[in-house]
Amino acid sequence: MSFQTRQYEELLYHTSTVLEATGLRHGFSTRLGGVSGGDYASLNLRGSGPEPDSRENVLENYRRFCQALGADIHDLVQSKQVHEDTVRHVTAADRGKGLFVSTDFTADALVTNEPNLNLMVFSADCIILLFHDPVSRSIGAVHAGWRGTALDLPAKAVKEMGRLFGAKPEDVRVAIGAGIGPCCFETHNDVPDAMYAAFGSGAQAYITEKGPKWNVGLKEINAWRLRESGVPAGQIDICPTCTACHTDLYWSHRVTGDRRGVQGALIGLRTEGQA
Numbered sequence: 001m002s003f004q005t006r007q008y009e010e011l012l013y014h015t016s017t018v019l020e021a022t023g024l025r026h027g028f029s030t031r032l033g034g035v036s037g038g039d040y041a042s043l044n045l046r047g048s049g050p051e052p053d054s055r056e057n058v059l060e061n062y063r064r065f066c067q068a069l070g071a072d073i074h075d076l077v078q079s080k081q082v083h084e085d086t087v088r089h090v091t092a093a094d095r096g097k098g099l100f101v102s103t104d105f106t107a108d109a110l111v112t113n114e115p116n117l118n119l120m121v122f123s124a125d126c127i128i129l130l131f132h133d134p135v136s137r138s139i140g141a142v143h144a145g146w147r148g149t150a151l152d153l154p155a156k157a158v159k160e161m162g163r164l165f166g167a168k169p170e171d172v173r174v175a176i177g178a179g180i181g182p183c184c185f186e187t188h189n190d191v192p193d194a195m196y197a198a199f200g201s202g203a204q205a206y207i208t209e210k211g212p213k214w215n216v217g218l219k220e221i222n223a224w225r226l227r228e229s230g231v232p233a234g235q236i237d238i239c240p241t242c243t244a245c246h247t248d249l250y251w252s253h254r255v256t257g258d259r260r261g262v263q264g265a266l267i268g269l270r271t272e273g274q275a
Contacts, residue, residue, distance in 0.1 A: 077098065086109065152199075
């Protein structure tokens with residue numbers, strides 16, 4: 001297993017070998033290869049901020065990213081991410097929400113088993129995860145900051161894939177994208193306290209005391225919780241890159257605050273037999 005960096009014209013993005021399956025499209029964007037400028041240079045995927053990027057730029061960035069992945073921009077489904085633990089069952093009625101249709105729900109996790117619905121989540125340090133069960137042919141996309149991590153949202157998404165589609169944890173494959181690493185995620189007591197309250201002493205392996213503060217490994221905690229939920233370790237791929245260390249490739253809220261764009265992760269099922 002490993003994350004691969006791919007290039008489509010000027011656009012750079014990542015894929016994971018754990019998700020390289022027939023009938024599946026997926027990718028994790030970087031900030032490179034778009035048309036936006038200034039604080040949003042260049043592949044910005046959001047149109048909000050202190051001085052919002054233009055809609056024309058954002059749509060062109062989406063068009064480029066989707067074209068690189070062989071996805072139809074009109075089949076995207078996005079949510080309003082609010083750092084909670086709602087898992088949304090996405091259906092054809094949600095097609096286009098977030099980009100061409102107003103989003104009428106909040107959720108930090110999206111799941112579906114319908115082909116040609118491309119699920120997207122976003123990050124600028126938070127952890128973004130993509131899920132695929134090739135047996136039940138179901139997928140998921142999750143945004144988990146430290147609050148979502150403490151709410152065990154990725155594991156809840158696996159459970160919901162089981163309830164809705166019959167997915168079994170032992171069949172689920174997960175790719176955890178670039179996000180802030182323990183090297184840069186320095187916190188006060190609130191974050192480790194939330195992890196210990198949620199998970200007990202097991203969280204200690206992923207929390208390091210640093211003077212009056214703490215360093216927390218969010219990707220590692222999510223991977224541990226997924227293993228605890230029944231997903232085999234060999235089916236969890238973790239991108240080792242820290243977004244705060246590599247602002248040449250990613251946006252980082254920790255480094256630049258709100259004057260930034262976002263990167264995203266997309267996953268979609270193809271129709272049977274579709275190239």
